[in-house]
Amino acid sequence: MTPVPEPGVLHVRFCTAAGEPVGAAAYEQLLGLLAQFTPAVEALPPDAALADVRGALRYFGKDAAGIAALVRLRTLAWYDVRCTIGVAGNPLLARMAAQGARPGEVRVVPGDEGSVAAFLARRPAAALHGVGPATARTLCAYGLDSIGRIAAAPPATLQRILGAKTGRMVHERARGIDPTPVSPYAAARSMAAEHRFPHDELDPDRRRGALLALADGLGARMRVGGQAARALTLVVRYADRSTTTRTRRLAEPTAHGPALTEAAYALHAALGLQRARVRSLTLRAEDLCRAERATRQLTFDPADDKARRIEAAVDRARARFGERAAGPAATRPPASPAGTGHTARGPRGSAG
Template sequence: MSRAPRSAAARRSWGEDDSGCTILHVDMDAFFVSVELLDRPELRGKPVIVGGETRGVVAAASYEARRFGIHSAMPSARARMLCPELIALPGRHARYGEVSREVMSVLGEVTPELEQVSIDEAFLDVAGALRRLGSPTTIARGIRREIRTRVGVPASVGVAGTKHVAKLASTHAKPDGLLLVPLAATVEFLRSLPVGALWGVGEKSGEVLERHGIDTVAELADTPLPTLHRILGVAAGQRLHELAWGHDPRPVRRTREEKSIGTESTFARDITDRAELERVLLRQAHACAVRLRAARVLTGRVAIKVRHADFTTLSRSHTLTAPTDLAHDVYVAARDLLAEVPIPAAGIRLLGVRAERLTDGGEGVQPTLDEDPHLALAERAMDGVRARFGSRVLQPASLLDRDRRSTTASRSSDIS
């Protein structure tokens, strides 16, 4: 019961009065698959899943695959039984992180009141942007247009007066849609939903409610509070009752301050060639530096993570002479750290770079006496080109040919 179906009533228009509805929930549609189709447009319109190529579970499914009953977390063997023509692609988490950052960059241009809750969704409070950008629904339409134009993937947006209702609205706007729930229609909208739609109703609590004949939000809202307290406990019963009546005091909280920024790559084959590992470090250093500059922070320490074929894992770090946001500096420090690590005959299965000891970079970087100012100008110019034409259009020349033949499967680590 935690996965709420979308009723016809929930999908219909709830009015056009968006006054007071300053909370937006932006949710990317079938995000992992959308990114894969961005890079492989020949697969559009076909049943595609990410994950479970040979075993395991489905991580994401295209809407064409969903028509066969396939969904995320389904065993891949079951998915293939439902659709023999299914196309399964391996996950590329570094690429998904890259596109996610492009999407969040678009959202960050709307308002700093941005709360990223996962790789493919975020809340915005646009109250401070109304005078500059127009009404909440105008802003929502602009967000969808900008993400589609600049990033190339679809997004659904829910507009409401609270985070809870905005998230429900974006769910019912899918795929690739927009749904406004006016303040005056909030309770009516909620009452049209199954009780499993409420935040906090999981499998166990859903079964408890079902045993007591509570299947819809309307039935829960009409249940006396003492009864809910007895069934679910005081805290849970009170919270669900308030949500059922549209009360959700949670504010949009800005994404937590970054303590470190990093990325790591797990290789499809173990690597023994040091030059190849250094090329991986170069790519990772640029990925870290782009995120440092986007967050307007500097790193004072660079660390690397090395995992051997036998899963032995080593970490090394180096404190820089001056904070930086340049890939050149991150790469040199990481390369020197790697030079101190022996490469076993069986090879390396994972390599990562992390920028630590972050400080505010808002006032710029104090150059050292031997620093080449052209490096900073070049990297910032690359940022501008990538922002306008896409992150894959420009990269170091030493990586261009090899990236097309890359055999690595990378995943980008989360900010921590």
């Protein structure tokens, strides 16, 4: 087994003292706080970051766990923000340590092989970062339902099951190997937008309306930045502050609003929410790539071609007149009826 470096990478996840997500402005300030410890800080919007503190150990006279405790103290004292921190020898293990930690906890994975193997062994296949639901189901169908069993499987077996590239990646990660560096100047890998309801929302139609607005906004931001998403993640936060997260790989990289909306609706429908009291929805475009590198399946559907022309016209209008200049009609509040001074309240309300 390739030796895992000694702990020196922090995966930090932020939340307010009330357990709510931090805002964009506070997130930027928190990234600045991490930069006081090391210049190797990689933002993971909207509420997490990676920091490689190996170069700061001697300066602060502490090990990585000691620096993590100092980060936790300063974020709480200066910004009233709690952070959950995973400390390990590489980003993979640090991320998994943070995911398994309690809110506000610092969890350390020692660098020796035995500790890494024990940390990973009994976790389910789906807990391995980079293994999606479909890959996890495939592995479980062959009896490889835990990371320990995956690590014990011959690499050739995994490559036959998953393909050469994916099989090699999964085998390495199951053994705690992740050569990915912390890249402070790397392009953003994800882009997120959140909608908070004014009250705990039970109406699925209102939730779909919020998803439409989120998908449309994300698509517009990606097109402006010349990016496309390979996957879409939906995070549902409930009245009791618990959350459900689901990710869907897209058929092709895209920033096309209707395609993102269709994927968002599918994620929402798959949850089967009946009487759930939903407090907020977060939609995250994942695994971003440059738009010019994305391939698109050609179609002879005139409706698709028309939708893309309309989208381009909407983008031009927004660039000239502002973001609110144009958008899906379903996301717009109803206009006041002509000749009255009253505002329509929507399908559940009455005018005046």
